[in-house]
Amino acid sequence: MNYTEVKPGLKKNQGQTSKKPGLFSYYTRFKVLYLLSIPGIVYFLIFKYIPLTGSVMAFQDYSIFTGIWKSEWIGLANFRRMVEYADFWRIFKNTMAIGFYTLFFAFPIPILLALMMNELRNQVFKRFVQTAVYLPHFLSWVVVGGIVIEILNPTSGVVNYIVTLFGHEPIYFMGEDSYVRTIIVSSSVWRDAGWSTIIYLAAMSGINPDLYEAAQIDGASRWRQTFSITIPSILPTITILFLLQIGNFLDLGFERVFVFLNPLNNAHGDILDTYIYRVGLIQREYSYTTAIGLFKSVIGLILIVTANLFSKKTTGEGLY
Known part of the structure; x- marks a missing residue:
């Protein structure tokens, strides 16, 4: 007759390490979430990762007739041509300047709009303002460019009409x-x-109302509640959007600038995007413009990694 020996004071199986679930069981447990992520994964594979193989064109004298695999390798010649081109640094300076102005002036405005709309108590008016700022x-x-150009028109534009009312000559802004x-x-x-305002408003909606009630009991004003509760609560969202903006510092968008040039x-x-369009598509300098695009990507990667490390050390928040 066999008996299982159990030490006094210990329950059966106590002290034994439970076996961790395998990788397959983990995927099975969250299979619905993984199935939902398949379209996004396929999208990034087809349109983001597979096209990365085309980056080898930056090191080739690419020809559409021979293709990527048979084009002549020329090493860093395209990059040398890029840095030796006199106007390249002017274009790079323009890109940096517009990127800095966008980061310095355009980034804080959605935060201010969200904070102001969060203070609105009339829900009908709040929805109207939210729709008005989100609709553009x-x-x-192309439409935005046409509207702006018409507003700044030296003969029939609203801005120049106001300028002439003050006794000044019309200005040809464009x-x-x-x-x-x-x-x-x-x-x-x-x-x-x-667009960013709605993201910040969504973050504000997740703030615990008890924090505001406790602050009101303590006699805190609306300004004090904003600076002590609202802003610290949405700081992680601000940090994430700021880091994403840093990553796109040189990627200003072709259409955004081209319509005003x-x-x-x-x-x-x-800027670099309009220069790539002009040289790459019109003049068909595919390898040269691929080198410029690769240069932009490397600079963006360095900026976002550096900003993320700095953010992790200072605020504890980051992209990864």
Whole structure:
């Protein structure tokens, strides 16, 4: 007759390490979530990761007739051509300037809009304002460009009508390169501020109302509640969006700038994206523009990794 020996004071199986579930059982447990993620994974594989193989064109004298695998390898010649081109650094400076202005001026505005709309108590008016600031996001840059150009028209534009009322001569805003950066950044704020505002409002809706009630009991004003409760609560969201903006610092978007460019303001408005379009698609310099695109990607990667490390050390928040 066999007996299982159990030490006094210990229950059976106590002290034994339970076997961890296998990888397959983990996937089985969350199979619905993984099935839902399949379309997104397929999208990124087809349109993001597979096209990365085309980056080898930056090191080739690419020909559409021989293809990627049979084109002649020329090493870093395209990169040397890029840095030796006199106008490249002017274009790079324009890109950096517009990117900095967008980050410095356009990024905080959705936060301010969200904080102001969060204080609105009339829900009907709040929804109206939210719709009004969000609606321009659905307009294409061609439409936005047409609206802005018409508003700034020197003969029939609203802005120049106000300028003439004060006794000044009409200003041809689109014909002076000193205004083009301001026009690009301002139009971006008008079009896209509502999109980020909704993200911040969603973050504010998740704040525990008990925090505000406790603050009111302690006699805190609305300003004090905003700076002590609202802003700290949405700080992780602000950090994530800021880091994503840093990653796209040089990726300003072709349509956003191209609709405002003309020969008179090209000196301060031409950026890397418009230069790539002009040289790559029109002049068919595929390898050269691929090198410029790879340069942009490397700079963006360095910026986002550096900003993420700095954010993790200072605020404890980051992308990864």
